[in-house]
Amino acid sequence: MTRLLPGVIAMAAIVVASNILVQFLFGQWLTWGAFTYPLAFLVTDVMNRVYGAKAARKVVLAGFVTGVICSFIGTQIMGEFGPLVTLRIAMGSGLAFLTAQLLDVAIFDRLREGRWWRAPVVSTLIGSSVDTAIFFTIAFSGALAFLEPANDVSWAGEVLPLLGSGPMAPLWVSLAVADWMVKLALALLALVPFRVLVTKLSPNPA
Template sequence: MTRSLIPGILAMAAIVVASNILVQFLFGQWLTWGAFTYPFAFLVTDLTNRLYGAVAARRVVLAGFATGILCSLIGTQIMGEFGPLVTWRIAIGSGLAFLAAQMLDVSLFDRLRGARRWWSAPLLSSLVGSSVDTAIFFSVAFSAGLVWIEPANDVGWANEILPLLGLGPAAPLWASLALADWSVKLLLALVALVPFRIIVRQLTAKAA
């Protein structure tokens, strides 16, 4: 089984590394390019779960988690214009969010494996996992209430009160960033159903 997991582990590692790099580049006012690559981590997890089971999926998740920790540690040592590219709050939030969301995705997918509709397991597990991921990451990384995690890190910019996404009620800036990120995750969870269905059909047909 270990050899069969290599493609999933490599794909997960590639997504995590790419997302850590692309998160440094803005896309519009509320997003970074990393928002468009990271959601596909759920696709890798769900494909592994569907093809090899929950135990295998958890191994792939742990490989992605280890990759993410390494990327964060490197990022904390690289100085940008405004300080380290990755603050400790971001590193902690990223790690906690990834591990909690992906493990929840694995558990939900496994419970829904026998659902009548093929898309129930990948879609619902990804939607719930994505929601948990966004909530944990943005609150840990930027919420004023958690400033004790890294007191020297000024997150005042993220807590500036502005209209939500420039249109809605007043809210901290980080809430707009979280909502935009979450919306992309939900959209890509739907998009990911297409490659999920194609890959599962092809691989199960070969195994038959």
């Protein structure tokens, strides 16, 4: 377990940082948390490549527990419009993280014998897409208002041009697409630190 400690600490730090930074806007469609959260996939993939799928799942579980704690704390902090973390956001965040990260681990493990870049790219792109879809749908879709009737998310359903210039779509869809695009870009950029970290941590480079 000691060998996994750096991965556990890194994952916990990313989850905590993302939960804090998501409170601060970056432009019209993003928050600062959009730039830190995707690093969780980098941690998972490095641990998977160096120590295997079982170890990676333990790191994911540590991140999930950290996220649950952060969400609970957020529900106790009152902001201008209510709790910083609503039930729907907590549910969406937890389910999205656990599902996407475990999916990432499984896909990476299936592709680990291919070219060194294929497993991290494919697993992260698919995992990131699932993460975005689950979180934004549960947290903001009007179709799931029954999950938390007292939470008014009608603002997220306002129909506007997608990302300000595309076809008409609910605001939460623009938020999701912007978030997804950042995840995809960072998935490619993360190949550099992935290669460096794996080379340093493993006697047999990826």
